[in-house]
Amino acid sequence: MKVCIYGCGAIGSLIAARLVRGGAEVSVIARGPHLQAIRSDGLSLVSPDGGETLNVSVAASDDPNDLGEQDVVFLTLKSHMLADIADSIIPMLGTETMVVTACNGIPWWYFHGTEEFACPELASVDPGRHLWNTIGPERAIGCVVYTAASVVSPGVVRHVFGDRFAIGEPDGRRSERIQLLAELMRSGGFEIDVDMNIRVPIWIKLVANVAYNPVSLITGKALDAMIDDEATNGLLTAAMQEATAVADSLNINVPVSPEYLHTATRKLGAHKTSMLQDFEAGRSLELEPIVGAVIELAHMHGVATPSLDMIYRLAANKTSDGGKGDNSKIH
Incomplete structure (x- = not known):
């Protein structure tokens, strides 16, 4: 081949x-x-x-x-x-x-x-x-x-x-x-x-990425520091719950909880997410297909995503577009 x-x-x-x-x-x-x-x-x-x-x-x-x-x-x-x-x-x-x-x-x-x-x-x-x-x-x-x-x-x-x-x-x-x-x-x-049903593993990974990637960009923190900080952990959990609700609206059952993802991810220690690494290297970011897409699907199916909306806007403010994120995605 x-x-x-x-x-x-x-x-x-x-x-x-x-x-x-x-x-x-x-x-x-x-x-x-x-x-x-x-x-x-x-x-x-x-x-x-x-x-x-x-x-x-x-x-x-x-x-x-x-x-x-x-x-x-x-x-x-x-x-x-x-x-x-x-x-x-x-x-x-x-x-x-x-x-x-x-x-x-x-x-x-x-x-x-x-x-x-x-x-x-x-x-x-x-x-x-x-x-x-x-x-x-x-x-x-x-x-x-x-x-x-x-x-x-x-x-x-x-x-x-x-x-x-x-x-x-x-x-x-x-x-x-x-x-x-x-x-x-x-x-x-x-x-x-x-x-x-390849969409299930796609969503399992996405539920993690939609939280850890943009929040690491916003905070500048590695995975362990985000998970160990009570306030940041709460924001990560809320984002994951909202993404899971979007998956549910598409008839996809995400079989892992935020707590499971935090425990598994914490084992990676002081690892920087790919989005944070890209930002620090001056590269363009995967904000739209990871965060923007979940918000867009939420709009289509009437799912509220207040935490993801806030995360998206804050992350967009740090990107090379000078904060010109697509605000039409925000509820």
Whole structure:
């Protein structure tokens, strides 16, 4: 199978290196110094304990036209960047190409394959339905990432922890292609859960992200400090409860409580969320697909989200848009 990793950052590099080791034909879309290093020296993956380094050669480019049609494309960019690359991905897409959305937040294909809901435009995720109309929801495969990695230097990525991914068809079928994808990823040593309702793990992760990510941005605190502070903990819990209510309105039962999430997350210690790390590095933030999308869905289904509304506005005030968040989302 021809596989392309579109967005070869930390997670994308981890997937690429492990799939090459498993025997797949892998290419990557990358940019800048990371791209140059991969071209000249290959892609290196350092094990969590630092004791092993896997170096692989992959075809690398910043132009999808160079790589051609693929069997599988993993989208491993930040969710808010997807609309900008929708047109460029077209040369990679055949009629049977799987597009695996290994991104945070509500995916642009969310309402595809559901019978109980119409397919509304989600402006916070896919304005103008550009991704829907360009990539096509029929190509989409849902994916939830439970692993972490970091870029050590251009061309070198360290696997921090975890090998687990959840994947699933939007319509819940245990299709032939989802089985092929699971086999592909398992060949790279990943632990793969084929989920018959991929929206459940999407929401479990989102309930955590919609609280921890923006509140860490607002407070500047790491996970342990937020959870240990009584007032901040209360705000996190309220945000999670509101997000769970939004999921309920979409007939999704989130089977974990805020208390469970706090206990599990506290074990990560003084870890900074990805949103806080992006902010400190001057990068754009995933505020819309993570927080804005939940608020947008809440509006559609008449769910009150006062804590999330406040968190969204405070977080928007700290972003590079000078606080010009989309206030139409606020009740």
